[in-house]
Amino acid sequence: xGPASWRCAPRxxxxxxxxPVVTPHPGTVAAPTGARWKAPLLAxxxxxxxxxxxxxxxxxxxxxxxxxxxxxxxxxxxxxxxDVALRTSDGLELGAWWLPPTAGCRxxxxxxxxxxxxxxxxxxxxxxxxxxxxxxxxxxYRGYGGNAGRPTEAGLALDVxxxxxxxxxxxxxxxxxxxxxxxxxxxxxxSELAVEHPPAALVLRSPxxxxxxxxxxxxRVPVGWLLRDRYLVRENVGRLAVPTAVVxxxxxxxxxxxxxxxxxxTAREAGVDVLEVEVPGAGHNDEVLAEGPALIxxxxxxxxxxxxxxxx
Numbered sequence: 001x002g003p004a005s006w007r008c009a010p011r012x013x014x015x016x017x018x019x020p021v022v023t024p025h026p027g028t029v030a031a032p033t034g035a036r037w038k039a040p041l042l043a044x045x046x047x048x049x050x051x052x053x054x055x056x057x058x059x060x061x062x063x064x065x066x067x068x069x070x071x072x073x074x075x076x077x078x079x080x081x082x083d084v085a086l087r088t089s090d091g092l093e094l095g096a097w098w099l100p101p102t103a104g105c106r107x108x109x110x111x112x113x114x115x116x117x118x119x120x121x122x123x124x125x126x127x128x129x130x131x132x133x134x135x136x137x138x139x140x141y142r143g144y145g146g147n148a149g150r151p152t153e154a155g156l157a158l159d160v161x162x163x164x165x166x167x168x169x170x171x172x173x174x175x176x177x178x179x180x181x182x183x184x185x186x187x188x189x190x191s192e193l194a195v196e197h198p199p200a201a202l203v204l205r206s207p208x209x210x211x212x213x214x215x216x217x218x219x220r221v222p223v224g225w226l227l228r229d230r231y232l233v234r235e236n237v238g239r240l241a242v243p244t245a246v247v248x249x250x251x252x253x254x255x256x257x258x259x260x261x262x263x264x265x266t267a268r269e270a271g272v273d274v275l276e277v278e279v280p281g282a283g284h285n286d287e288v289l290a291e292g293p294a295l296i297x298x299x300x301x302x303x304x305x306x307x308x309x310x311x312x
Contacts, residue, residue, distance in 0.1 A: 063185075063211070063229060064151040065116040066144040071095060077123040080130070084170075086139055086162040094147050094159055095119070096139035098171070099126050105133025105311040107177040107303065108167050110199075112160055113138070114184030114206075118145035125291040132300060133311040134179070135171070139163045153188070153229035160193050176200050177308050181299060184208070184255060184284065187263075188231025195239050201306040202244045203299045206284055207263040208255045209234040217256050237267040243305040245275040245298035249282025249289040275302055 074081035074097040086094040097119055101108060109129055113122055119138040126136040141159050142149030149155060167173040180199045182190035187207035194202050208214045211231040237244065244267050248260035257278070264276040277298045282289035289295065303311060 060150065060152075062215075063115060064143065066141075066151070067117045067121070069118075071118050071120050071140070071145045074098075077120050078126060081123075081126070084166070086159070086166050088142075088158045088162045090155075090158055092142055092147065092149050092159075094139055094142065094162060095145050096137060096163065096166070097126070098166075099130050099136045099138075100171075101135035101311075102130065102133045105135070105309075106174065107133070107179060107200075107308045107311050108135035108137060108171065108173045109179045109181050109299070110160070110163055110167060110190070111136055111138045112163075112180070112182040112186035112189040113140075114186050120145075122291075124287075125295075128291055128296050129299065132296070134299075134303075135173070137163055137167055137171075153231060156189050157192060160189050161197075164193065164197060176306075179203065179299065179303055179306075179308065181205070182207070183290070185211075185231060187233050188236075191233050191236035191240070192231075194242065195236050198240065198242050200242065200308055201299075201302040202240065202242055203247065203295070203302060204233070204237075204244065204260075204263065205247045205295055206249065206252060206255045206289070207233050207237075207246060207260050209259045209262050213259060214255055217259070218254070234263050234266050237263055237272065238270045240267065240270070240272055243273045243275070243302040245277065245302045247277045247279070247289070247295050247298050249279045249284065249286060251281045251286075252284045252289075254284040273302075273305060275305075 074083045078097060078099060081097045081099040084096050084098045086096050088094065111122060111126065113119065119140050122138050126138055129136050140147050141151050142155050143151040167178060168175065178199045179201045180190040180194055181203040183205040187204040190202065191204065208231065210233060211229055212227050246260055246264040248257050250257050264274050268274045275298055277294050279289045279294050
């Protein structure tokens with residue numbers, strides 16, 4: 001069968017009335033004035049409500065991306081490391097790895113990872129820090145690494161406090177020898193902790209200014225008014241007074257380098273001793289940024305400025 005053809009009926013004679021007459025096409029029904037726009041306009045609020053509801057309900061899956069694979073025993077991935085358990089003030093038990101400091105170093109690094117994976121992904125970083133003598137505590141947030149619970153900003157604040165308490169109370173680390181290291185979303189976790197419990201030194205790797213500004217940078221849509229979690233890193237660093245390193249990659253497509261620079265600038269303007277380190281061309285998860293010499297050297301430098309003892 002060939003393509004269908006359109007057939008036009010003869011135009012009827014116009015009625016004898018004043019003014020022009022518009023004759024509908026055969027088979028059509030003339031719509032009342034404005035009706036063609038009414039239904040789409042009425043649907044717009046419904047569509048908007050559906051989208052807002054989807055973001056509100058599903059935002060946890062946008063923000064938090066825990067790995068679903070089991071975490072292996074610590075010694076399998078990191079010689080000398082031990083499996084330990086942390087207990088939060090709201091009754092959760094969190095899995096963690098503890099790599100003790102080497103002879104002569106009394107300091108420890110509390111490592112708060114980003115929004116993806118689990119503690120096993122940070123084994124190489126912990127090993128590199130331990131080569132300089134630092135003890136390292138790697139812990140998984142609630143909902144990560146097989147831990148019970150659902151991750152939220154308030155929940156992660158309890159989790160990192162459990163990690164700090166373990167280092168001070170169980171491992172007898174002196175507050176003067178405690179360094180916080182946060183990566184990406186973890187910069188929000190440790191910077192908030194540092195406001196209440198200042199460390200000797202603070203290291204922020206790929207810090208965001210706030211979660212809503214990262215969302216706006218990624219999706220080009222203002223989402224802040226929809227978010228339950230905030231992670232106000234820029235606001236937090238403006239309230240600190242400890243030596244701080246800010247390390248970021250200029251090729252970061254997740255947390256723009258401009259946001260990390262803004263964090264460093266805000267801390268500096270607040271009177272903080274800031275070491276700012278750019279890794280040219282490095283992306284958010286590139287090894288050269290996540291566990292490379294720039295990050296290790298920055299941590300060593302601010303630790304020395306803070307008077308951390310015995311590490312090389």
